[in-house]
Amino acid sequence: MAVNEKDIDSILEAYPAKVKRNRKKHIVIKDSSLAHQEIEANTRTIPGIITNRGCAYAGCKGVVLGPIKDIVHITHGPVGCGYYSWLTRRNKAKTLEDGKNYLAYCVTTDMQETDIVFGGEKKLAKVIDEVVEIFKPNGVTVSATCPIGLIGDDINAIAKAAQEKHGIPVMAFSCEGYKGVSQSAGHHIANNGVLEWMVGKGEMTEAPAKYSINMLGEYNIGGDSWEIERFLKEIGYHIIAVATGDGSYENLKNTHVADLNLVQCHRSINYIAEMLEIKYGTPWLKVNFIGVEATVKSLRDMAIYFGDPELIQKTEDVIAREVARVEPILNQYKKICEGKTAFCFVGGSRGHHYQKLFADLGIDTVLAGYEFAHRDDYEGRQVIPDIKPDADSKNIPELHVESDKKLFKLKISPEKAEELKKKIPLSNYEGMNAEMKDGYLIVDDLNHFETERFVELLKPDIFASGIKDKFIPQKMGIPSKQIHSYDYSGPYAGFNGAVKFAEDVTAMFTTPTWNFMTPPWKYKPMLEGTVEEEGN
Amino acid sequence: MKRDKANYRNVNENPCNMCMPMGGILPFKGVEQSMVILHGSQGCATYMRRHIAEHFNEPIDVASSALNEKGTVYGGEKNRKQGLDNLIKLYSPGIIGILTTCLAETIGEDIGRITSDYRNEHELHRLPIITVPTPGYGGSHTEGYWLAAKQIVSGLARQTPRHSKINIIVPHISPADIREIKRILDRMDIDFTLFPDFSDTLDRPFSKTYKKIPNGGTRIADIAAMPGAAATVQIGITIDDDLSPGRFLEREFGVPLYNVPIPTGLENMDLFMNVLTEITGSCMPLSLEQERGRLLDCMIDSHKYNFEGRSVIFGEPELVYAVAKTCMENGIFPVVAATGSKNAKLAELLTAEIDKYERQVVLLMDSDFDQIRQNSTSAGANIAIGHSDGRYLTEREGIPLVRLGFPIHDRVGGQRVLSVGYLGTTMLLDRVTNTLLENKYKNYRSSMYEQFYHNGHENNISGKILLSGTEG
Ligand code: SF4
């Protein structure tokens, strides 16, 4: 199955020379004999190439802020941006007794031409007033779309005034779509705001229970985080906040007291994780709850961090029971899936995480990549010092944090941390590339043209990506699984999720539909009969 | 007749419309070998592709000039040119549409000039490039659709000697609807140019060889020859003259224009047939007459269920009009008719229809779903007809939804929903009636008990319950 440079060149040949040179740097054939393989990432999208990337607004409001359920998220701009980010990520959230769950709402200032000409500040102020009156939320966010920065609306000032007027947090995010090169810029902007305006605002000064943790970068798509919480709670963890799936301001404001932060999606949330460590002394652990093996490893790493024999024992008990329960089921599905190949191209971390779940089923990921990741998501965090900031990344304000005088509390000693780092990914992420097999492809910012050509070249059995590109392989007769929204299925995380995924994927392979691609008259005569000769 | 003109609040809570460039993409998808590039930041293109793809279940290739912060300061010309270079190299399109977005318009990009410079530099005299200014704040997707359609026609149309074809211009209906209209025209032996024809491009049959630009779409040469047609039948009675491709052909080339409503509903379809027979001299084929008879039969079969229906209808103006009329013919009287667009004509046209029946209907222009919901509950609506975002009415108020229009993103088959012609109307009406029936059966026992025994006997005898809606 291995690919060589020639194959890639023959595909890139179709591009204009400059584009070809550019794209080549975003494609790597894994070769473990080399000391290090660099990949270009988080650079500008090539105009006219049909990318799957979105904008900073999508990363900020759509990904990070959107799932916070007790806050009303106002999109300040013309109607489109708000409309298109309405519930499209399928984050799930339970409504609690207070009834404050506004996930199903799309609220926008719906700016008209006159607002663009004369400014939208007044309208925004009125909309905030109305929203507070209608919903009585625990907070309000305002996310700016492209025109806002250009016409110079001072959303921070409006938010500040509204906050004073209403006595609830009103937070402004300047996440205009043209900032940065993709959603990634928006994650960063949102992370800064969450840390500045939500974290640390709660009353708690110390962890309310033993083994208190936060789960960062988990968005509860299709109910993922509920499945993860199920076994974490059983083992004995106390979850303070999830950022941000089924999350709430009420919980996020106490994030600072946890003993450990788990990082699921590294790309979208690593800024908060890092800042929480500096400001409150809480280290983070890279986990992956996608796939049985990955889940088991993550649980063991967590137990090692706390080092409590009782917790370790309980962890092992739960693992043993869960694995014994799901393995026989998965083995049934594996019989069908084994030996097949997949493409796995998703946004930030799933391009890596889902390889583990495919591997559980005996499916090899022959091409993987991220839509909007940075080099560290591919090559590991050790390359961060080598990443040169460019004009686009410099546009995103870095939040400068210091240790909080009152609330900073070193959760483990520096010596202990060093010792742990040898065993577990504490405050570290190794990246996707390390786990790819030799000869397999890593492609950053895969586009429609390349999708078609790589599918032709490698003929995967399943294509895991999103709604925009899934129909290309599907039209070529290859089943496509949406890993962004799960095609209205899920959960896919944890033990139960692995079973659900296996069931869904196997059903896609075994549906009788694929048998009818070629009409019968193409391969066999429809009517069989003998011609009786006359006169016999 | 009550009419709420504009929404009374500043906030738009759960919008009922999308932005202008989104609608502008669709007519381009109905031209053969065409590609679209959005001039602005990439996010808009990505969002729109995702929404269109989800409805049609098709890959939607729409490029973007991917402007970034630098572009907003120094202008986006470089990105646009580079974008066009790449698009042409990879896709070899036969025509390119350039739509602007909020960003490009706010920074004041002169796309007309950039485009003509580009053409001259590249000596691309034969590749049509059509530009459409579609700032998101300039209107809803409906206006974007019509403006793009008009720009395509005005950009391609050439003085042409009279020929025997007629022009059929269609609004944003489903690929299945377009196919049905073509079938009807074929049955009548009419020679026509239908534009924009996205019946194949946005609903392509499975074939294992993938084509980046799908087959199908109105031929560019046919659009160019539209000025020579005997007449234009434009399915678009709610559109402004400024946005009307048919009006353009009439004014510039003297092609007589017949504006008709979407042929959904018996009367609307009769009108469509009348216009066609009158202009072309073709007669109504027997098979279509039989389809009409079957529709009537369907209406009669269902009338005893339909009169209990109190409908709320929402979506694009053209669709709202046609569906409202269909509902009225069948006694499923609309209590709320709403659109997210600002459309004065729709209000006028609907008012005239409603007045015939002396009914109370709340008309909501420039509306959002919160307003629609509030009015629906207070008017006692029991069936909703419109696109998927109306599911909110079901979730919040238990009003069942018949999915029609765009987008249908929480069910499959939006591209296959057929609701035009006698046949399509029959299919739509059955869906509506069956939804009413299903809902009735669901609550049958409890509501019967309530009605006859719990509230005392007099109530039902007086007939108040069933007829209370008609007084409202
Ligand atoms: S409203 Fe404007 S900025 Fe938003 S998606 Fe539409 S064109 Fe883009």
Ligand code: SF4
């Ligand atoms: S790129 Fe700008 S205008 Fe477009 S969706 Fe993003 S924020 Fe809205």
